[in-house]
Amino acid sequence: MIEVENLCKSFIRTVKDDTDKKKQFKKFKTKKEEFLAVNNVSFKAEKGEIVGILGPNGAGKTTLLRMLGGILTPTSGNIKIAGNDYLIDKNIVKKEIGYLSGNTKLYNRISPRELLTIFGNLYEMSKENIEKSIEEISEIMNMGEFIDNRIENLSTGQTQRTSIARCLIHSPQIYIFDEPTLGLDVISSKSIIDFMKREKERGKTVLYSTHYMEEAETLCDRIIMIHRGSVIAYGTSQELKEKYEADNLRDLFIQLASERGSLVEN
């Protein structure tokens, strides 16, 4: 289970300085300002649940998932993974997580099997367990045809399945996936969606971000909609549609984001 409480992440960004008095002499001056990319976010994702994070470009989805994946340190707030405080027991907690970042780069000159073996060794698994785990993963992710080919020769869908396979090698309890189906054809995205459903049935927790509202509507047990770093809606698709009298999540999202002033990145 993942419990997130009042999570914030601020960054420094460069903006135009409208207060500059001498601006007639220069094109424009800039200044640094702090802004909240993730603003006071709280939610729970239980065992056996798929929770979807939806939001437009720049909403803060990746920043939120990177904090949960242990890549970024929160500015404030709490994260608990399987009851453990993430910020205190980071190394213990990380073993419970399979984190897929949005821009995963794989070593090109090795095969998926070699990659999975390297990661199995990093998790200090025995040779026997690594081999067993690779056989299972290869079957689940339908990788038999390409598991011994060089990664540089794989298609986009095969590469993405390899990236996800890398997150599975140590059998984590919780999956955190940043846009796992982005840019994939229906067959490749189906194998990833089927995988998420299967893991949910096995009592695992899946938290993932997506721009595909229709996919989230049918797949997710609960939805978190984020806009400009803040949660603007949280609940089951049914609850949200009833509460806001919307036919689907797409209309609902457009409605909520428009009410808050903008549909584009801040």
Ligand SMILES: Nc1ncnc2c1ncn2[C@@H]1O[C@H](COP(=O)(O)OP(=O)(O)OP(=O)(O)O)[C@@H](O)[C@H]1O
């Ligand atoms: N390291 C950083 N330094 C400064 N600003 C950052 C940094 N990382 C992200 N941001 C800013 O934080 C905001 C949220 O970015 P984030 O990548 O989390 O959005 P997103 O919802 O994942 O967008 P997308 O759907 O386009 O991937 C954006 O305004 C982005 O420019």
